Amino acid sequence: MNALPDPVTLSTTLPPLSAGWGTVPKDRHVNEAEPVIACRNLWKVFGDRPDRILSRLNCNPSAEELRQSGLIAAVRDVSLTIGRGEMLVVMGLSGSGKSTLVRCLSRLIDVTSGAIIVEGRDIGAMTETELIDLRRRKMGMVFQSFGLLPHRTVVDNVAFPLEMRGQDRSTRIARAMEMLELVGLKGRESYFPRELSGGQQQRVGIARSLAVEPEIWFLDEPFSALDPLIRREMQDEFLRLKGMLSNTIVFITHDFDEALRLADRIAIMKDGAVEQCDTPERIVMSPATEYVAKFTSAVDRSRVVRAAALAIPAEGTGAEGQPVAAGQTLRDLARLIVSDSRAFIPVADAQGHVIGALDRQRAVDLLLGEPA
Amino acid sequence: MTAGQARVAWGLVALAAALVMLRESLPSGLVRPPEWMVLPFADWINAAFAFLRDDLGLMTLTRAFSDVMEACLDVTANLLYGKNRWPHLGPIPWSVIAVSAGMVGFALGGWRLAALAGGTFVWIAVMGQWQWAMETLSVILVATPFSVALGLGFGVLAWRSQAFERLLNPILNIAQSMPHFAYMIPVVVFIGVGPKAAAIVTIIFSVPPMIRMTLLGLRKVPPEVVESGKMSGATRWQLLTRVRIPTARTDILIGVNQVVMQCLAMVVLASFIGMPGLGQKLLQLLQALKIGLSIEIGITIVLLAVMLDRLSKAWAMKQPVHHMPGVRWIERHRLLLIWLGLVALTSALAWLHPYFIEVERKQALSMAGPVDASMKVFIRAMTPVTEWLRWFLITWVLIPLRDAFLWLPFAAVLLLLAGIGWAVGGRRSALVCLAFFLPIAMSGWWDRAMITVYMVCVSVLVAVLIGVPAGLWGAARPVRAARLLFLCDTFQTFPSFIYLIPVVMLFGVNDVAVVASVVVFATVPIIRYTIEGILGVPPEIVEASSMSGATRGQIMRHVQLPLALPTMMVGANQSVMFSLFMVIIAAFIGTQDLGQEMQRALSSTDVGKGLVLGFAVAFMGLMVDHLILRWSDGRHRSLGF
Ligand SMILES: Nc1ncnc2c1ncn2[C@@H]1O[C@H](COP(=O)(O)OP(=O)(O)OP(=O)(O)O)[C@@H](O)[C@H]1O
């Protein structure tokens, strides 16, 4: 084993620890070999007749160059694969192209160049009927500014996708009521969107996207309008659903804590390009670019990094005594790390096998926020 | 304005002035359009129409359409005033209609609207005008749905296809600046006269605003709402019918409001093509100078206008409200049940006593007799004043001005317009002005057109002289401003015809009456936009200048007026449009302008002539519209709004 075990393999090989990660174990079967969504060299250029720079896109024109011809690259040269059951969180500053990327993946807008493969089919080449069919059967989306139909009641809004599927009224109303109960809007079903607060409207949007049990679920800042309490509740609910449904999720947020709670992988975007797409730990511990480092500098590392990530081979360290669990973050272990007197603490996986040793000094440094 | 632009503009104006100076020694070809310039547009149009009618067999198509129209009209006529046609149910007693209108008013806007709607019908009934009012309403009731459907259809098409929109836009522009009469003549040719023709001309006239509002509404639908519809798997048709149109509801219903108001205005005017009803009665009474009855009918028309406007606006603005869960059916449909109860009650009343079915004329509460008598006294008392005013205005203002306008060499007028165009928007605008005015010279109606121009100029000038101070006075206090705006809003809902009643009463039938009615009609938008312009000046700017020690007068002159000017110019634009319409309508009380010719074309059903005259009026309006829009665009840009 190397000095630093690969977190990807760890997170998939390590069984869950109940005391560990949030309230829900991370035992999702992320199957990298079977990508649900894959995109290659995706470009989305806004402006007047963007096709005129099409030929120059493979030589990667700079933003300045594009601006001179009156164009903005909202998504530039993005290649991603999202595996079945994986949850990808997209982050980045305002205007970095997150919403545009998701709109491209759902083909709400046509890309300027590049291909998007969803379940083995190029959605750019789909006919309108095929696309409608795909959306009716597989996709759901929560919109940043809700996109509710103002003339329909809450329950009719939630039932709208079912109506498009052609379900009869009583079935779809029953299903919609179920979804409303799930997001805590029971009793408001006959309200109109205008009569709800922003957070309530957002929950209607979430309920609507859930009504069809989407296999592919796009969420554009779904919790941004919620107050901290409800947000926390919704996140828990969300994690529970995620565990149950095993659907593939692309999730946009500005909130790093949220990203850390939810993400399998995080993609960081800047000016349309994906700077890094990796597990939370890797993003924090080994940022690919200076921008990512800066972006994550305020993050409390101890809450991201797990014991396993800091473990070095146990031989020769003399680590002994009670081991700590590999899946726990340093924050979870803080009290132990501070009060323990050993220089090295053994790290054990769920079966109790020692897989390495934790350098206590390094862990303390990290806990105190000093550069490791 | 750049320096070069100003130089060219002044050059053109100076040239025009030189032509005016040298008028006596000009060749006649510069004073009036020479023979070779005047083209027989009217003959061409007539030939085209003859081709459409006879060779293309359009006649059968229009006949078929008018048969459909007639069938619909028969139904409403039977229901509203008991015409002996299918479904042989009517007439619905007036008391039933009045309580129903009251209930609709209550459902849409509470007690006040209920009182307005119910009260209007009670007034109509007890004043003995039921038959006439119902004749008018029966046409509106048929025309409105057709217009709305057509407007919605064309609006959706224009929204779908850019090419179609580009084609439609200029047509709509011209259509919306054509005077009412210009629409009537082709309809008379194809359909004839009577309610059928009135309904069709009303539909054609009221479609354009519906198209515009549909287009506007569909464009305004938030993209995320459409996207959420797409992600729900909606097809294009489902997106249109279940997402886009419902979301654009308010704008579309405002379009309906405009359709209703246009319909009312047109139906009243359609009396000129044999439409019975309120308009025809008013026309006859005015011509016979029966003031008392005209006032009563005028009040009816005004009440109908205000009621229809408020009801349809309330409908547009009404947002759905939810019911609490567990509310019983009876509670949810309370209004419906109350309405049914009231209908049963009034039907019983009507069954007991025929007074509640229709009020006969001899039972009517009409006060025409006493009103006429007191009016006679009043008018006699006013006669010295009005006589003098009339004499003074006609001999010292109107006739000299008219002669001056007629005296101007046509080349000088064109040069002057080109100069103004150049000053406002450079070469392009100069060319646009010429393109609009040259055809008027080429139509052969130059003198008539100049008389129209003179009347519009005088009226708008007087309207500005009255309207701007009134607006400034109104804008000084918020409460006053709100009241005045409300008043202007109400006045703008009146069909233009109404404005003739008081002026005919005071001045009789002549030029002064025409100018006076046009002035009244044209002052309303000036007052309104002056107030809106002044209120729209950002308060920080006013506060900043009063902190710099400016007096109220100084603030008004140096801050508020300049900043409000672009908005005020929008008012001036509307004022010019209204004046043009009104001058043409007022023709029947005696003018010698394009309007009079238009009336002649109408009575001799000369399509070519009528349309040429209509285009002449439309082009005048469009030219002013272009100039003012260009000017205020430039102004807005330089003010940085
Ligand atoms: N329809 C459009 N036309 C032109 N430019 C657009 C359009 N949509 C987005 N853009 C531009 O693309 C860039 C990315 O926008 P996008 O909405 O994807 O940002 P975002 O990352 O979602 O931001 P936020 O966090 O504020 O939602 C922005 O510069 C925006 O101005």
Ligand SMILES: [Mg+2]
């Ligand atoms: Mg966004």
